[in-house]
Amino acid sequence: MTIIVRFAPSPTGYLHIGNLRPALFNWLFAQREGGRYVLRFDDTDAERSKPEYAAAILEDLNWIGIEPDEVTAQSDRLALYDAAADRLREAGWLYPCYETSDELERARARRKLRGLPPVYGREALRLTDPERATLEAEGRRPHWRFRLPNFTNDPFAPERTEIHWDDLVRGPQTVDLASLSDPVLVREDGTYLYTLPSVVDDGEMGISHVLRGDDHITNTGVQIAICQALGFATPVYGHFNLLTTIDGEGLSKRTGALSLRSLREADLEPMAVASLAVLTGLAGSIEAMPDLAGLGERVDFTTVSASSSKFDPAELDRLNAELVHAMPYEVAASRLAAMGVPEGQAAAFWMVVRQNCVRLRDAAEWVPVVFGDLPSRFEGSDDDRVFLQAAFDLLPSGPFDDATWKRWTDAVKAATGRKGRALFMPLRQALTGLDHGPDLAGLLPLIGRDRALSRRP
Template sequence: MTVTVRFAPSPTGNIHIGNARTALFNWLFARKNGGRFVQRFDDTDQARSKQEFADQILYDLHWLGIFPDKVDHQSRRFERYQAAVERLKAAGLLYPCYETPDELELKRKIRLSRKLPPIYGREALALGDEDRAALEAEGRKPHWRFLLPNYQRDPSETQRTDISWNDIVRGEETVDLASLSDPVLIRADGTYLYTLPSVVDDIEMGITHVIRGDDHVTNTGVQIALFKALGADAPAFGHHNLLTAASGEGLSKRSGALSIASLREDGIEPMAIASLAVLTGTSENIEPVPSMGDLAEKFDPAAASRSAAKFDPADLVHLNRALLQTMPFTAVRDRLVAFGVGGERAEAFWLAVRGNLDRLSDAARWWEVVSKDYRPDVPFAEADAAFLADAFALLPDEPWNGETWKAWTSAVKDKTGRKGKALFRPLRLALTGLESGPELSDLLPLLGREETLARRP
């Protein structure tokens, strides 16, 4: 049996880092087990689903390093769902209900007042053909509910019915079907809710493992019952903790907050996002992981805790900075060209500045600093101006290398008696115009003697 997983978002907006957590859990699980990854778009809500969002989701996944083995759309499979509907109806497991939302809410309140669980009481099962015809003559259209197997003979007399599974993430889990309402599978307008198409697709696409957020734990009990009703074995399930903002607020595709697209535009590296999305809320340390292969080695779904995985967006910048600090030139060479960085000095430049970057785009600022047209405009006090005049007069002859800065400053220290901040700060300001930055021992060879002299105040 080939391990087969799926990521099944609705294309109703851009995916965010929380969605990426689910996609990555599935992708890494498939990689560790030599399996397949199916990208399925749950786009039965055709009013809200947009092809542009589906295209963007695929782009975002590719950018993160996730490459599906198969892509499919539920909107192209309606005939498969209708066939399943007919099977369930024929088996007496799908029944029509005619209550309005207001009537259902009233029934819920009545049950609560009687200290009963606020679940649907299956009143529609008592309707005869004439009753249903009369309701439909009023203009009512039925929604259809799946009859849960939580009774012996009389559906109105439910009994505790445990559905249990060994969760890939959470361990042993149990849902009592008697505590749940019969789920609506088809709305009154004839459109499908999530449950039926998802189960039908999982069966026909050979999904062996379903890994998703822990907000679906209760749904799993219902879906396992539906798998059995359709004559299929249920896949293995895993439910990871949800990724939330530090405040505990959930993430939403509709709000666009922390979308993968916006993080990319902000200059966050894909592996910074992947590292945070996978490791937050687990027993692993949150640290930058350089590649998807390395992340797969660290990945253990059972390491996720049961509490929400809270994170601070600022953590992404810290991870990004740490990734860039060790990133080899070959990994960024082509991307640096977009910021004007190229030529013989490009690799030495990258090795000099990468430790001072929060984002790759920050390299453009330092490339400007080492360019021949850059002239720092810093006013110096008289004492510092005199010091700099002496210092620049002591510049060593070329060729220059990584030891030139030490040799030069040692000579300046001997000549002027200055040391520490009084020695180094004026020199840095004269050369870069900035209070801090990359090691000047690395920048000085990039400037060369002629350009360094040109910056003499």
Template sequence: MTVTVRFAPSPTGRIHIGNARTALFNWLFAMNNKGRYIQRFDDTDVVRSTQEFADSILYDLHWLGIFPDVTEYQSRRSEIYEAAVERLKAARVLYACYETPEELDLRRKVRRTRGQPPVYGREALTLTPEQVAEYESDGRRPHWRFLLPNFTSDPLQPERTEVHWNDLVRGEETVDLASLSDPVLLREDGTYLYTLPSVVDDIEMGVTHVIRGDDHVTNTGVQIALFQALGAEPPVFGHHNLLTTVSGEGLSKRTGALSIESLRGDGIEPMAVASLAVLVGTSENVTAAHDLGELAGHFDPAATSKSAAKFDPDELFVLNRALMHHMPFEEARDRLIVLGISGDRAEPFWLAVRGNLDRLSDAVAWWRILSDGPQEAAEFSGEDRDFLHQAFDLLPEEPWNGTVWKDWTGKIREATGRKGKPLFMPLRLALTGRSSGPELADLLPLMGREGTLARRP
């Protein structure tokens, strides 16, 4: 059996870090099990779903390093769902209901006042042919509910019926079908709700493992019953904890909260996003993995906590800096060229500045300083200005090598008696215009003697 997983978002907005968590859990699980990854778009909501959003989701996933084995769209598979509907109707487990939303809401309120759970009471099963004909003549169109197998002989007398499964993440789980309403699978207008196409596709596509957020735990009991009603063996389920903001709020595609697009625009590296999305809320230490293969080695669904994980964007910058500080030039080269950083100095420049970068794009400012001098002239006291005049008079002649900074500051120390911060800070400000940054021992050979003298106050 080939392990087969799927990531099935609705293309109704840009995906956020929480959606990426689900996609990455599936991708890494497939990677660790030499399996297949299906990208499926649950786009049966024809009003809100768009190809533009589907394309943007694929782009975001590719940026993260996820490349599906196959991409499917539910909107192109309606004939398969129609066939499943007919099978369920023939088995008498899909039945027509004519209640309006207002009538259903009133019934729920009545049940609550009686101390009963606000589930659907299956009143539609008691309709006579005459009543159905009257509804039809009034222009009502039915929605269709799946009859949950939570009774012995009389569906109007539901009884506790437990569905059990061994969850990949949460361990043993149980859902009582008697606590749930029969789910609507088909709307009045003939469109499908999430449940039916999802189950039918999982069967047709040979999905062996369904890994998703724990907001679907209750749905799983219903879906297992539907798999069985369609004569299929349910897949293995795993429900990971959800990500929230630091304040505990849920993430939403509609608001664009922490979207992959916005994180990419902020200059965050894909592996910083992937590492935090996967490892936060697990027993693993949150560290920056270099690639998805390395991250897969730290991935274990069972190591995920059952409680929600708070996602702090500030942690992304910590991971981003770690990736910057160790990124080899070969990995950065093409991106640096796009930023205008190229030539013989590009590699030693990158090795000199990467330890001071939060984002790769931050290298541009240092390249300008290296090439053109400080962007803003520093202010010096009269004493420091005299010191700098004397220091620049001591600048060694070329050729320069890696020891020029040490040689120069040694001469300055001997001539002026300055050492430590009083010696180094005025030099740093004069050379770079900044009070901190890359090692001047690495930058000075790249500036050259002429470029260094040009910075003399």
């Protein structure tokens, strides 16, 4: 069997790190199984769906390293949904309903008072043709519900009807269709809710595995019933836990919280974002994986937590720092060039400063320190100033190399008697203008003798 998975975002906003979780789980699974990955835009909401968001989703997925085998949009497949809805109507599975939202809410309240579950009572099934004609003459247009197969003979006497599946993530699952309302598949204006297009697309496209958040578990019971009514093969389902903030709040494209676009603009590395999105809530530590192949090796669906996973956005800085500290020069080269780092010294510069960078752009702080003029002169104590004048008298002749710093500080120590912080801190402040930073043994050859002398107090 060919493995085919899909990621089906709605292009109504920018993808956030929570959306990235199903996108990556599907991608990593397809890569591991030698399968195909379909990006399917759920854009049947014409009012909120925007082409610029669809383009941004493609761009953001590409930034992470996800390259779909196929890209399609539900807005191009409406004829398929129309045909499926007609089949369901003809078979008696889809029936028209005319209640308003207020009428439905009052009906739910009455059922609660009677100790009944607040599900739809199928009152529309009792309507005669003349009654439906009267309602439509009043200007009412029907929405259409799928009649769940949860009864034997009488649709007004639902009985426990279990839908079972072996969930790829959570193991055996059961949904009782008698506990659910008949789902609305078609709105009054003829547009489709999520459920029917999703089932039709999965069936028509041969989607073999549906991997998604566990907020869809109940939907799965309904969708399996619709699959069966339409004669489609049932995919293998897998439901993993959702990501929430530390406060337990969900993420939404509408708020823009932790969007991939904003994380990229903040100069975070894509694998820092991918690692946090996938490894939060899995067994083992959350660590920065070097690439998607390595991340895929960490994914074991049987170890996914059953409850929502709270993640700390501050973890992104830790993961990003791990990646930056280990980043080869070849990966950083183009961005260093954009900062103005001289090409001939860029590799050595990067190897020296990367341990002091949380994000690669932090290297820009060290470009003027190493290659430019310091913004301020040494402002230490008079004792330190006298010490530095003596120290610079002992500055070795060039060219500098990795051993120059030790030769110089050994000579200064012997001449002045200073050691430890009293020896090294004034030299650092004079050479860099800062009291912290990379190892001066590596910085000094980049600064060079002429610039070093120009910084003499």
